[in-house]
Amino acid sequence: MLSTLFAVAATLAGAPVESAPALPPPAALDASAGAAAQTASLDDLARKLGGELEVEDYEAAFATLTAIHAHPDFAAWPQQRRRGAILLLGLLNADFEHYETALPLLVQATSWNETPVEVWMTRIQVEARLHDRTAVTRSLTTVIQRFPAKLPDLSKDFLIQMAGASDVAPDPAFDLRLALYEAGWRNDEASFVWAKLIDDLMKRDRTAEAIPLVALVTSPNAQLQLHALKRYDALMAQAGATEFDVDAAYEQDFEKDRAAAEAATGDKALEKRHVYMWALLGRGRDAEVLAMADESLARPDNKSDPEIADARTWIMDTRGRALMNLGRYDEALAQQQSAATRTEYNEDNVSQQINLGWLYLRLGRDADALAAVKTIGRDQASPYGVMQAVQVRGCAAHGLGNRSVETTAYAYMAEHWKDAPGAWRDALACKGDVAAVAALMLEQLADPDQADEAVAEMHTWQRPARLTDFDRRIDAVRTEAMARPDVIAARDAVARAYTVPVVGGSF
Template sequence: MLSTLFVAAALAGAPATAAPVSPDRTTVQASAQTSAPAQSIEDLAQKFGAELHAPDYEAALATAQAIEAHPDFAGWPTQRRRAVILMLGLLNASFEHYEAALPWLVQATGWSDTDKSVWLTRVEVELHLHDIDAATNTLTTVVRRFPDALPDISEDFLLQRAHARDADPEAAFALRLALYDAGWRNPLASWVWVSLIDDLMRHDRADEAVALVPLVTNPTAQVQLHALKRYDALMAKAGAGEFDIAQAYDKDLEADRLAAEDTAGDKALDKRNIYISSLLLRGRNEQVLALADAALAQPENKSDVEAAESRTWIMDTRARALMALGRRDEALAQQQAAAARAEAGQDNVSQRINLGWLYLRLGRNADALAAVKGIGRDEASAFGVMQAVQVRACAAHALGSSELEATAYAYLSEHHKDAPGAWRDALACKGDADGIAALMLEQLADPAQADQAVADMHDWMTPTGLTEFDLALERVRAEARTRPEVVAAHDRVARTFTLPQLGDMF
């Protein structure tokens, strides 16, 4: 962003003595009131350059708009016109005027020599505007056009977008294939490769999927490939032998341990977070607390956004371990502390949702509603909104708030494919075993959804520290998944495994 602003400023006639800093995200008008030009376009260009250099980005945005509206703008040299167009896109994006920014960024990315940072800004803007398909398509173009840029893009962001369920299936397929073709590999990308296997099989390209099987190293993802019968021919071609489940999970945990112990510097906390989370899933709660306490005792580098996020998630995992050990007051205090932390400089939506769920588990339904108040599409992904609405639905049902309950359940029903587990557990909150059974039958009949129901029917470890709320939900879920028609539908498409790990967590 900085170098792009600097180059654009120079092209527009600004002094090229120093690169301006990024603009503050203050509120400015998205459009300037312009009238017949009282200044020449060259005078405006000099003014624009001075404002960028000052820096006064609010004024620079207004001046850029005046330059673009000037009658002499069309006759300006191409490079200078492009610089102003680029600045209109970048400045509007920086001031969060996303609708105003997008047309300029689309125009700028139509030039053959546009920098990759401009393309990535366009992706960000499209995501803010909730145009998930457009953002996915734009990111695919970035990956194909600038494969060398992949190391500069957040790995977490790539994992999230490549495995997201909220994009058009064909757009998501194109992104996953582009990442694979570009040589992108990530040890946490097993589910991305499972999705790409599904994509290729759906397009009758199963032979190409064989090479992906060795990339699936996460044991739960491996379980899916061995459990669902639709993969049998693929696994045979890939030479997959008998699956040693215990060995796979132990190997994965050991890899996480080594990474946590061997990694230093900026990535150390991230690797510890992954290992601590893995220990939680194995039910090793005392170890979770010991390692979490040691990690949280280290001085915090508040300027490192990724480290701050890892720290927050370690707090979240610590709260879960405390709950599993029956230390509920400590768990709540820890989850409240996690929810109070910023998330990438913004309100911490993820931890607020998790806090809301913890309140539900503790029977504090009014507090659960307060925790997720106001969370919608402007604050969270489609998956995140489903989780927030799930909390809202369960709390409203418990409180007898019929209007809020009806609104929440209507949303969950309409959007249940965004987060099937959220819909399942919301149905469990009101004791609707019939609804859960119907959902599972729908999932098992559809290859695109079957993985969720199949995963629900594995024999997972039994968690500890369960509350009355947890036990009530599990009774309803167990009633649904043991119905003969559900078992028969499952057995037609999958196998059941006993797994040395806790199952689905909110």
């Protein structure tokens, strides 16, 4: 569709082409020729542009189009042709990965009422490349509201990620969640999106609007949050919620995952099977995880569909975790190393590289852990992902006695800890700092925006069957900090504790 838009924009600019372009790889395009071309008339430049597009000389076309846009007579050109040139230049800059130049052009193009949704999607891609997640959120909200028919085509993983992001400005985040709800978008994996929307509405004294959302919170982990935190008590009563049977909730969810995995067919079955494998992993049924993972990975690798390929990668990750639980450490490491070499939606697989770094930490291989995450920064990962990578970096540097790297890593985490509180807590535990972990828990419990994460950590979760020496050190610090009377009292003031029938969360 983007190539079709390219052809339309070229036509509007007065440079019709026979077919849509196949752009060359990104290059450092030289627009200097455009400066010399400014002595020509706009119509001459448009004809020149058409010829360049006809022979697929896109570097020259880019320079000519830049000259058209900078021409002193451009403002007097007919509106339709001006808009075509602006749109075409924005699309070309985006395709050539000149994102900072592309964005203002695409913002201008999307200000026109007739601009199609595909241009908005290109704008979103550019905003994502520039790591402006608040801008992405605002643009997504506009797409959902203005082009509701596009909603089923949007990646559910991307929607859940953006609607649940903690590093987006509060008002745009609320607007996106509300837009999804009002558009009728529903997804079994979106429970925490609706829990966040409940919080949004309660903060705005719109609790009555939050009541129907309670029924959409179907994940047992999210249900646990609503029943545990006392701030929801009045809402839950109004919603007619009964006493929470935590065992029944998790068992019902487990059976749902099992049935979905058994019913799924074709390549898309990998995602459902992975969800069920994760449920098995949480119940310590590691041999079953391994058997299902082996059967799934024996199928042909469909790399043409990014979502299917991503599901396969996460099956590899989960298989590695099961192998760790079974004490087969060398095999687990080999599996995680393999997962880390795969792409993630055609990009470097930062998630698996971070997980590989964490696995090296668990195995006491600090130098390898440091190497695994050394290149991961804000240009490669979300703020949450960066915190996790820096956590690995800080813990590894502490173990190696590398004070320079350790100091830099811990300074970053101290400043950005709200991007991933759990990463900061475990980084403090790496240093054996019980008092600092307890202080963090107290700060979180006193903050309504942070209390849910701290309360979830303080439930009684089932323990893994096997821990490494590193795991035991971290667990001992966290356990001691959370057993302090002042921390327990702070928890009890805002929440009630549950015993949960699954293994607690891992990195």
